[in-house]
Amino acid sequence: MSSSDEEIRNDHYGFLSLRSRLYLALWGIFFLVTTGSGIMVWYIQKLQVLVNDDIPRSITAFQSAEALETALINQKGFVTYYLQDRDPEWLHRLGEYRQIFREKLTEAEKHASTLPQKELIREIRVNYERYILAKDEVIAHYVHGRVAEGQARHPEIRVLFFRIMQHCEDFKALHSRSMTALQEDVGRETSQVRHVTLFILMVTTALIFTLGMRISRQILVPLRRLAREAGAASCKAGNEVAVLSRGVEGLIRNAGEVSRELERSRENLEQAERMVMVARLAAGMAHSIRNPLTSVKMRLFSLSRSLNLDADQKDDFAVISGEIDHIDTIVQNFLEFSRPPKLKIQSVSPSDVVDRTLDLLRHRLESYGVTVRLKREKPLPPISGDPEQLKEVLVNLMENSCQAMAGTPGHIEILEIMEKDGAGCPVACLCLHDSGPGIPADMVARIFEPFVTTKEEGTGLGLSIASRIVANHGGTLAVVSQPGRGACFTMRIPLISQGQEGEGDGPHPHH
Incomplete structure (x- = not known):
């Protein structure tokens, strides 16, 4: 057998x-x-x-x-x-x-x-x-x-x-x-x-x-x-x-x-x-x-x-003070990166956040020689979010755009539209497109990673912190860029669902 x-x-x-x-x-x-x-x-x-x-x-x-x-x-x-x-x-x-x-x-x-x-x-x-x-x-x-x-x-x-x-x-x-x-x-x-x-x-x-x-x-x-x-x-x-x-x-x-x-x-x-x-x-x-x-x-x-300083000495004091502030900013970025932001959730329209940001940065944009063009058919519906944290994201993106233009006259275009995510749910969408030199192609995929930066004196934490803030709101932050044609950052955040409307302490985005 x-x-x-x-x-x-x-x-x-x-x-x-x-x-x-x-x-x-x-x-x-x-x-x-x-x-x-x-x-x-x-x-x-x-x-x-x-x-x-x-x-x-x-x-x-x-x-x-x-x-x-x-x-x-x-x-x-x-x-x-x-x-x-x-x-x-x-x-x-x-x-x-x-x-x-x-x-x-x-x-x-x-x-x-x-x-x-x-x-x-x-x-x-x-x-x-x-x-x-x-x-x-x-x-x-x-x-x-x-x-x-x-x-x-x-x-x-x-x-x-x-x-x-x-x-x-x-x-x-x-x-x-x-x-x-x-x-x-x-x-x-x-x-x-x-x-x-x-x-x-x-x-x-x-x-x-x-x-x-x-x-x-x-x-x-x-x-x-x-x-x-x-x-x-x-x-x-x-x-x-x-x-x-x-x-x-x-x-x-x-x-x-x-x-x-x-x-x-x-x-x-x-x-x-x-x-x-x-x-x-x-x-x-x-x-x-x-x-x-x-x-x-x-x-x-x-x-x-207390000292009687001449003009050159005053310039030296100003440079020293500026460098000390720069070091303090770097330390502050490390502290913000090491701890997740505590969101103060409320109902807020992204359009209101954009208006507050532009009002805050009005003089700074003038000093950079940068103009802003806002495209808005009507204010965006409310989302469930922290207006101060979202304003920090917009300030970071606009500051980066101004610095990328290296003091040359330029413009930033902000587009407010409504879109739908993969599940068909409505999301508020903010697109910031600048006229700067753009992001190198080999860095676009890693631009939101910690310690990745295109600036000589940057810490590489600003965009990482901004991406984390948007993610904590249940949204996404993406970038599209071509060298010589500027960069376009797109922030998408879901709207308040019908079950959350009118509820001050309703479900919040995950932290």
């Missing part, structure tokens, strides 16, 4: 039929893929909570502590300036920064989640009130000419000042350790996802290989022999093979889709890790750069008021 006959005999008298074993194997692969996908979704949701909730909360608290230090340093500087020239304007500025300090202290208190953090906030508040009272008494002594009495209080005030600064540093250190712990959590979750992915791929590959061998050994070989021996019966056998072949091809496609989905998940996890690193980098930059910049700007302003 041949081996093929023996296999047919075993299949006929076996406990499970061949069909049952094939179905069992297919259901096993389906169960494995479904379970693995569920595990992957669970891990990704955990990572989303870390990246979208916990990390931005720690960054915000860290920035609040930074702002407390800056406001306190500015208060000290304004009192010093007042004691030097007795200009009442310094006392007015002192009051403003005291209010800023209290607001930032309240914000930091909201983000204090542990007992040590709350205790530090309480110490800062108590010592700050004592600091203000002592400072006001010193100012009163100087105002009434009691200089010696005022100078006698300086050591006490100095102790309070440095005590508050130390509490702020301790508060930042607590949140810095919290961000480090969050990064470690992301690393552990990423490692778990890698292990699960590898296990699923190995087991799926083994099951598919086993199933293929069984099909070849127990189905294809007997069918070929029957086709040779049975003649007309081969037609029916051929149909069975075709059906089975289509089933296997579908299974292979599903396995390929799962593999691609796992690969996309891995890329998302790597992107989450990079976002954590960028967040820590942004926080570190704010700590390491912004305080020295604030001190330099204050000193520079003080020198410009």
